[in-house]
Amino acid sequence: MSLAVSPANYARRSLTAAILLLALYMAWVIIANQAFQWNVVFAWLFEPSVMQGLMVTLGLTVVAMALGTAIGLLLAICRLSANRLPSGFASLYIWFFRGTPMLVQLIFWYNLATLFPEISITIPFGPTLISWDTNTLITPLTAAIVGLALNEAAYMAEIIRAGLISVDPGQSEAAQAFGMTRERALRRIVIPQAMRSIIPPTGNQLISMIKGTSLVSVIAMNDLLYSVQAVYNRTFEIIPMLMVAVVWYLFITSILNIGQSYIEAYYARGDRRDGQRQPDFSEAELA
Template sequence: MSNEHAIAASPSGDAAARDVASAHTPFRYGQLILWIVVGAVVVNFAWIVANNENFGWPVVGQYFFDPTVVQGLYVSLGLTVIAMALGIALGLVLAVARMSSDPLASTLSAWFVWFFRGTPLLVQLIFWYNMSTLFPTLSIAIPFGPTLASWDTNSVITPMTAAIAGLALNEAAYMAEIIRGGLLSVDRGQAETAEAFGMTRMRALWRIIIPQAMRSIVPPTGNQLISMIKATSLVSVIAMADLLYSVQSIYNRTFEIIPMLLVAVIWYLLITSILNVGQGYIERYYSRGERRTGGAAQGAKPAAAAVAGEASH
């Protein structure tokens, strides 16, 4: 066996090949110069921004941990968690219904996705907030029959419930398509194999299909979570005291518009940066099987073994 084949066959063959390749890679002076130029531009811009008094950095530091701002931050985070949880749960139901062979379930799911993806979120929030204009009372009744219970709409649709309903239903429409795409990415043979082992369709979905689909579902879901953090700023138009509404209430008193907007921007950037790191860990967790087996084709055998293991239980 030649030396080249010996290196390739050894466990460290890939690392050795990369070392040999890197040893013969010429040093790129043009790339170094480009990095220096870009670094100089970035540092210069940061210096200009830091020394520009019009940004009001002392005001930013003064109000960054202001109780009103922190309370608004808690509201934004709470809305994000609740709306995403409801959106993912409802989106999963809609995705399964959309893929169902039942025409009624598939049609209703398609209509839901069409409506809530086709109208702006801001418009949906305003409609929810003004629900009492359309329906002064909300009631539970038998169709064309007696009313069983009724409530005043204003007592039910508060700014909080309007925000949660608008954000969650809008998110559910997007999550339904994300989850459906992830489920479609799993080889149909997995479900057929599970059924051949005697597993019910629902058990195969939860224990076999969804875990494999997570690799395709997690990245866009992380993007949706980050988008949801920013989308909560829209609830300020319905007098919901989120982060943006809180900084607006302060600069309406102090007229420090730019510094207070910077407070909100920095908080949003901090939160999204943390979420990006968490998303990276989750993506690596769900892709560990692919890295371990060296690809989807080699991962077919472990997947089949998982089906057999689940069926035995």
């Protein structure tokens, strides 16, 4: 029995050992470096103001993601429309919001009163029905939700559009041949099948949204980053307070990564089943 190690295996083991040594060294540098002040990090990790900022970050993520997905679905349907007007509007929307930085959009919404001192509902070329003072209406919270949701909608629209066009057009045609309307076929047949292509990249967008909420600190929104900034502006412990935010962001995104892995595995099993058996339209599906 030969115990010789092939050059390929030797190279692989050497690379693995080098990576492990580098990882251990980096961990030691981080732990042993007194400048990180880990005692301060752990002292502030569960402090009430930091936890409040964390809750704001999570709340913004959920609300903005839900609104962005709903608006993105409408934009994706408009983008696929044969009518040039809704298709052109959706394309223009996506072009604008994907082409400008989210930070610029947030600052724009926060300063909307500069352009429109009042927001009104009026009859075209007629009287004003109701109006609001823009400074009262556009608070840091509403500016953050609007800015994050509208920006996210542009990305979700492209994700959903890609999922919809991944479904065989014959599915919709077969459903309409059985008497279903185009809208009902889209809702009952096309969208459920497109979900296997939509959900995995949506998980990536959710993780990006968690990190993107840190931008709302520039408009004085009391999120996680703003909370730790408020502390280190008083204590001048900049690095340890930033590490508090880093720990929480890593914790949340790690949980989301695990959830995304399970979802991707679930839909991968669905793809394998579909490779063995083609779906058909039963009476239950068309009911």
